[in-house]
Amino acid sequence: MPSPTVYDNAPEDSRTPIVTALEDLKNSEATLLLLDLDGFKKINDDFGHDVGDELLRQVAARFSRAVLANSLLARLGGDEFGVIIYGPPNIGRETALALRSTLTYPFSLPIGEVSVGVSIGACMNSKEIKSKEDLLRSADAAMYEAKRGDLGLVERGI
Secondary structure, eight states: OOOOEEEEOOGGGTTHHHHHHHHTTTTOOEEEEEEEEESHHHHHHHHOHHHHHHHHHHHHHHHHHHSOTTOEEEEEETTEEEEEEESOHHHHHHHHHHHHHTTSSOEEETTEEEOOEEEEEEEEOOTTOOSHHHHHHHHHHHHHHHHHTTOSEEEEOO
């Protein structure tokens, strides 16, 4: 089975694959997901960057198994990820829920088992979205709403 396209980017150019792909979405059915890990900062601060980096690698591996082969998954820097899901809104929603479920069981790290959650902002590409910046802004706002409200997933334009 083919794998999704996965990028692990340097912070200085972190959104390039997502932004580039958004350029090609003009009239496509697609959902942009922005994900921010919940609880990562404490683990990274308490146990160091090596443990944090290993946790991010394991999270990325789980995420890559949860998205469809024609999707784009990118680490955007820090503990943020972006996903473009091609297809109707229900596919975007199902993928977001699948991504959340990949974090329901703990990760095995050298310091023991740890758990993290994820806040997801989802925005469907639609006629109301005039630019890639609007799509990114909407998904970003939804992600922060999900994080502030401890909601897990907030959807816009879907």
